[in-house]
Each structure stands twice: as C-alpha cells, then as structure tokens.
Amino acid sequence: MGVTIRDIARQAGVSVTTASRALNKKGDVSDDARERVLSAARDLNYAVNLHARALAGASSRTLGLIFVDTSVPFFAEMARAVVDTATAHNYSIIVCNTDEDPRRETQAHQMLREKRVDGVLIGSVQSGSAPLRQLTNEGTPFVLLNRYLDDFDADCVYSDNRLGAYEATVHLCRLGHRRIAHLTGVDERYSRRERLLGYRQALEEHGIAIDQRLIWHCDDFALDTVYGFIRRVLANRADVPTALFVYNDRCAIAAIKAIGDMGLRVPQDISVVGYDDLEFARYEAPPLTTVTHAASEIGRIGTEILIRKIQLPAHENWAVQHVVLKPELRIRESSAALAPLSRRYPTAVSPAYSTLPK
Amino acid sequence: MGVTIRDIARQAGVSVTTASRALNKKGDVSDDARERVLSAARDLNYAVNLHARALAGASSRTLGLIFVDTSVPFFAEMARAVVDTATAHNYSIIVCNTDEDPRRETQAHQMLREKRVDGVLIGSVQSGSAPLRQLTNEGTPFVLLNRYLDDFDADCVYSDNRLGAYEATVHLCRLGHRRIAHLTGVDERYSRRERLLGYRQALEEHGIAIDQRLIWHCDDFALDTVYGFIRRVLANRADVPTALFVYNDRCAIAAIKAIGDMGLRVPQDISVVGYDDLEFARYEAPPLTTVTHAASEIGRIGTEILIRKIQLPAHENWAVQHVVLKPELRIRESSAALAPLSRRYPTAVSPAYSTLPK
DNA sequence: TTGTAAGCGTTATCAG
C-alpha cells in the first residue's frame, strides 16, 4: 500500500539511508546515487510519509491556527496571510475556530497537541493563560496574533488599537464634534478595551467629559441586533450624538443603515467612523472613514516570527518579540465637520421610517 | 520527551496493549484496568501521538481543503462550515489556497499526499482532472465543493448556479427590463459559465436577443478594476442598460458605487441584482436584490459526505453523490420596475461626477 | 560515500 522509501532504494540500487539522504538533500551522497534515487522517486511517484518522518524525530511541518471565527472578513484576511506565509516556508496550517467558547478553545489546543504541531498561532484566548503555559511547558512555540496579555509575556504581533481609536476620535473632535458616541460589543476582548481607551483618551484631551450614556454596548454577533439597537437609541432624540465611532466596519454598515432608516443623514446629521478598512468600506454610501491596520501584515509577520522561533538552533536563546503595527486613519466621506444646529435633523425622527429587508 | 503510552501503561500497572485498548475504548478491558489507565493518562496529561497512530495503520483524522481563496467572504463562510463540521466529527482541516494557479494547486495536492490526509474537499480545480485521478488511484476519497466537472464523475455538492442566475434574470425581465447586462469575470470558472447560461436562457425565454455587447467580462480580482470598468462602459450613453445582473455581491457593490458616481440612480435608472447574499447585501443602499445559496450548507453537506465515505466499511461500495442545492432569489430594493423613459437618466452622464476615494 | 540497525509511539495479531 503506497510506495515507500524502501521501494525507491531498491529501484535505485542503494540503501534506505542513502535514499533518505538524497531525498532530503543532506549529507554526502554521490551525484550518481542522488540522481538514481531522485529519478526512482519520480518514476514511482513517491511522496514521503510525513507521519513517519515526524515520528522519527523530524518536524511535522504543520502549524496550528486558533481563531475566534475565520469567516469574519478581518480574520479571514489575516488567516489567508498566515496560510500563504506558512506555505512559502513549506509549512501547512490546521485551522481551529473557538467562537469565544473556552471549551472549544481547549479542544483545539488538545487536538494540536495530539497532532504534534511545530508551533501555534493564537488569535483567540478565552481561558486565560493556562493553554499558553501548557504550550510553554511542552516546548511548543507560539505567537499571539492581534492579542496581548498583561499577565503573560509572550511573542505577539498586533496593531495599536488604542492609537487607532484615539486618532479616529481626535479626527471627530477636530471636526468640531463634542457629542461623540462609541458603539462596541459586550465581551471583554482586548481590542475592545483598547479602542475604548483610545476613545476616552481623545475625548479627555479635548476637554470633553466622558458620558457613559454615549458608550453603547451591543451584542454584535448578528448585525440585526446592532441595527435594531441603533434605531432604538436614535428614537430618543435626546440621545442622538453628532458623531459615532463604531468598533468595526462590519457594525458600521449596520449603523449607517439604521441612521438612514431613522431619517437622519450621514455625515450631515451624524458622522460615522469605522475600524478595519474592509474591502467594502470604500464602496459604502457614503464611503466610510475608517482605520486600517493591515490584517494581512499581522498574519504574515506573526507567522514569520513563529517559524523563525521554531527553526532557532537549540543552543541560542530567544528574545520575546512584541511587534506593534501602527494603524492609519483613512478619512473619507462618512465624517464631516459639525454642521450648525439649524442644518441638522431635517426630518423628525420616526421609528417606522423604513425597515430592514429580509 | 513527552509522555507516551508506555509511561501510562507502567503507571497503571498494565501492558501497553491494554493501555491502548482502554484509551481507545475498544476491545474488552476490565473496568478496573480501564479506570487505572484513564486516571494515569489524566495524571500525566497524556496526549496520543497521532503521527504514531497514523503510522500504525489508523487514520490521521485530518482532511485537506483546497480552495481558490479562503479570504473571499463566500469561500470564508464555506470554509468555516467545513471546519465546524469536521471538528464535530473529530477531524481537523488543513487549508490550502490556490489563487487559481495550477502550480499552487499541484503543490497543495502534493502536500496533502505527504500528510496522508484521510480525504480532501476540493473547491479549486485548475489543472483539469489529473489531481482527482491521482486521488482516486491512491484511494483517497474527495468531494468537490461548489464545483462540477463534465469529464470526471465525482462526488460533489454545489448550488444550481444556472437556476439562480436564471431566476435573477427572469426577475428583471418580469420587471419590464429588456436591456439587461451581465457583468462577469474573465476566467472560465464553472460557476461563471453556469450563471452566464442561466442569464442567456432567461433572456431567450422572454424573447430578448442576446446582445454580446451587454455581456461584460471584467477582471474582478481587484474591485477597483470593476469600478473603473463600469464607469467606462456607462460613459457611453448608448451602452447603458436598464438592468445589470452582476456575477456576485462583491462586484455588485463596486458596480452600484460606479453607477452612482456616474450620476445614475439605483434602481430608478439601473436595477442591479447580485449573487451570494453576503452579510452586507441587506445593508447596502439600496438593499441589494441577490441570490442566496447557503455557502455554509455546501460546506457542511460536502464534509459530511466526505466523512461518510471515509468511514465506509471496505466491503460496501459507494454510489457517487451529486447534491444540488436550490438557490433562492432575495428581492430587495436595488431592483425595480422599468421606469418610463421620461423618468430615466435625470442627469447627463458625466465621467467626472465623483471618484473612488483612496 | 555508503550501509546496518536501532529507534520514534502506536496499533494489530495472536497466543495465553
């Protein structure tokens, strides 16, 4: 069943050892022998058995990738870069999704352990540092992607969420806005905390008091929820802000639609700024002001660090790396200078202005 | 290095064989022995070495997934379902992207061969049926996802692209449109051919002659290209259709923006219909009429078929499965009845009306 | 430069 190195050794008229050496282009093999081995391998359409190779001590040439949800565009892009970079270095990627469920996270780690992966890229940390500690104990290198932990000093690459949020909010302040709301999620993800901090810092620096009623926590798993939430908030005229900084672009499109359906205009009545610069952001109506933070860069750099760490000669020691990427504000048409009061709110806010289609 | 089954056998005071049996809950083991083995495994934090297991004849519990580009939302959703379904059956997924490059496709197949995966899910077929033939020869089960090959009878699950396109186009015909353009890509992907066929069939059935100048082939790798393409076409007033059926939602948002930037309105001047029903489609302005074809269903069903095939007892034989899912038209506000001529084209078409932001 | 032989960790066979 399947052609083995023994078969090609026989066909090439050499020993298994020589065959192995020739195949792995290592050690001294005569040109003649190498030639015969390689052509035998070609003839027999040989493919190494990586399980055997891994078992015999070599690496498995496989990395694990643990994400919250690889179908979310931002993560999908990051995952794509991870796979590409790994492929370029001849590693393959096993993908796991946690959906922020600690149980699934544990299962993922267990599975990767059983598969004896050479390293793990981690974009989802649900049960604290326990799994990371285990990886460290077992000597499996890992890199945090888009995550940072206060209580565990690990290699990581992420973009400066606080800075991005800060710049987005400063942008709105400079446009004259003072009632700036922030829409975020309900979980305690690192990026949420950081963006909230950046938002607060910008307001404080501009002498704007933090108004808790303008910090909107809304479950953003389904966009419908976000849409409904915004409509409900806007229905109460007193709560309507003049600008809205949304946790990400995905939620921003739901917010923009909700704003429009409530009879308000973006940016004339409410300026909107997103985060992520997803592909569709430029095609929104109006084109969405947002923050880019090259998801693919995070994926690429993280994977390169991981591979470098894996291939580090045993005697050298490793200096923990923190790579922080600078996000960048992309100013487009969804944000504009605060209009004088007389030009705002052209129509009465009517909850039934329009509804979300099925 | 690492705790082995030998260690837990020793600690439990049984033979390796018994330990293995207890761990795999197969064969007869006394409750007492099982108990001791299991607790030893727990104490020592044991994790099977799947390489060893695979080498010893058991399966590797790994599937391969070959896609064109897992970061494209539609594929990302499908991939997500594949990973979830596989996980539920205790399989893990190795992801490969081909970018429609036959060389990368070959590399992917080679890699999966070396990893001795139990089966492969294939959503990218670039070099014809050669790789599939190889899989068949080697006895590696596979299922085509969202693909169908005329010249190779393989298990596959896809949605009826022709039907979806047909219904989309019929919808436009019934709204009174007769100048209906179709925007598609430049490659010869199966889904492109099928959607084009559905489009043609609908027109023919409504007595509308096929006008080649209304079938727009445009490279859709970058959305900018699509945007520029549409603007250029619309600049020539004579070529402006009253309705546009776009290959997918992703391109449709670029088309809608281009139409708007050329001073035309959707749907009053041009009705637009997309395909895929991506999450953002409902939040477009106007909400996009499109065709759903549950990407996740394709992923789930395909994976289930593959696993069933893998686990098929050797003596039973397998009847090739073709699962065809029915797509469904979602009518929203981007398509509307053909307006009388007098109400169309309110503004002169000016190529410099607006531009795409950076 | 080449070959022999001993693992790697597991499962499967077969005999107790």
Add this chain to the structure above:
DNA sequence: CTGATAACGCTTACAA
C-alpha cells in the same frame, strides 16, 4: 480479559 511482539515508514548514530 491480558500481554508479548511485530509491524508502520522514516531518520540517524554508528560502523564500514
């Protein structure tokens, strides 16, 4: 019910 022992396919000392 249990346990030796022989694979599985490969790498790698070590020996020649």
